[in-house]
């Protein structure tokens with residue numbers, strides 16, 4: 371195997387996700403094992419633009435495998451979307467003799483990496499890291515499993531109050547325009563209803579479901595509201611329901627950013643290790659403009675072009691049907 375790569379830069383970009391640190395550790399140590407120097411770009415693409423690059427060694431990633439967030443920090447960089455920003459990033463990579471980039475993030479991060487690579491010929495490998503699980507080319511993204519577990523732990527707690535007071539709760543969960551966290555958390559918590567971006571539900575249909583719950587002698591009711599659903603935020607949906615059924619006194623909880631934090635689950639740590647390790651090995655093989663992902667129990671490689679043009683989370687009608695039957 372010929373190693374033509376002298377130095378690489380690794381960065382985390384977009385929303386932070388639990389397991390990003392475990393992944394940084396895997397990238398750094400796999401690269402060092404193969405005699406490749408590693409720089410960490412601080413705050414995602416901003417670090418490349420501002421030459422905020424930190425040389426990393428094996429010890430700089432000690433004691434981080436269990437930490438949420440990202441030691442490299444992350445950002446949503448507007449400047450990287452401009453020609454000038456990309457040019458500055460390229461100049462800094464050249465000045466530091468960096469030949470390749472490993473980016474850990476979501477679809478936006480991959481879009482940026484693809485454009486950058488096509489424009490300047492820099493080798494890039496993407497590693498899927500986002501709680502949204504909204505990327506084609508992998509069954510799971512780093513951070514999703516932990517976020518789902520955090521979400522269901524929070525909903526279970528709300529269920530205690532809902533049960534004790536015979537209340538109706540609308541709980542808004544993250545996921546941008548993907549309903550993956552919403553549907554899975556609805557199944558895991560026995561939620562009575564779920565509003566998803568991938569499925570149109572009218573307010574009348576939702577009210578009917580809730581009224582049917584009352585008729586079936588349900589005391590508490592939990593409605594999971596995916597942030598990207600078409601009816602509106604949990605507050606808006608709650609108001610619309612209250613307007614139609616006055617005797618409900620609905621409560622609203624927006625789980626928000628607590629879903630992104632915390633120590634990564636065993637699943638996310640293993641996934642992060644495998645994907646970080648594979649990303650560097652792909653670079654060594656000469657691969658570029660691609661992402662590593664998990665399919666079944668195998669690591670697969672998908673070209674960024676393909677990953678970015680395919681839509682990801684499709685409504686699994688079988689899961690939806692099962693959820694509906696199991697919550698009668």
Ligand SMILES: Nc1ncnc2c1ncn2[C@@H]1O[C@H](COP(=O)(O)OP(=O)(O)OP(=O)(O)O)[C@@H](O)[C@H]1O
Nearest residue numbers: 384385446447450451475476477478479481482500
């Ligand atoms: N078309 C693009 N050209 C250049 N850079 C881009 C482009 N799209 C996104 N980026 C860069 O990638 C960054 C991260 O993208 P985005 O904010 O969409 O998050 P993400 O990677 O999809 O992660 P998540 O969805 O989990 O937050 C952007 O802030 C921007 O710097």
Ligand SMILES: O=P(O)(O)OC[C@H]1O[C@](O)(CO)[C@@H](O)[C@@H]1O
Nearest residue numbers: 385476500501502544545546630
């Ligand atoms: O933290 P920010 O920038 O408000 O972004 C929130 C978004 O990021 C995510 O947490 C991860 O993509 C989405 O689920 C959510 O829509």
Ligand SMILES: [Mg+2]
Nearest residue numbers: 384476477478
């Ligand atoms: Mg995204």
